[in-house]
Amino acid sequence: MVLRRLLQTLLNNPRLIEKLSETRPIRRAAQITAYAIARLQLGGLEAADRLSRSSTLRQIREHAEMPRSLGELSKRAAQLKDTFVKEVKEGMKESSGQKK
Known part of the structure; x- marks a missing residue:
């Protein structure tokens, strides 16, 4: 105290x-x-x-509306996945270039 x-x-x-x-x-x-x-x-x-x-964010904004069919949904998901994977690879290349 x-x-x-x-x-x-x-x-x-x-x-x-x-x-x-x-x-x-x-x-x-x-x-x-x-x-x-x-x-x-x-x-x-x-x-x-x-x-x-980011093109991933742009793609999400463009495709924000609800898909009309299951095929359209799977097509959009595949496009989003491809874009995301491409950006992750580019980011990894950039970060490895910055470390050197």
Whole structure:
């Protein structure tokens, strides 16, 4: 109980927080956090851009209406599968090219 009260008093002290924020470890932790957030945002934007250019997504949008027959459904599913497999292979080629 006493330890909790002491910790609460220290953490609510503006001078102490200001002094801690000026220390090297705290500044470095803030830099690393800001860097990680920026990298994640860039990665998310790139993924959204790739998805918007994806022919699989375009194909899903084009064929969003309900098929009239079972044959039409199987034809659409096969087209979607082929497009998806093609894009996965292209993505794997791109990612292996980036690693080298």
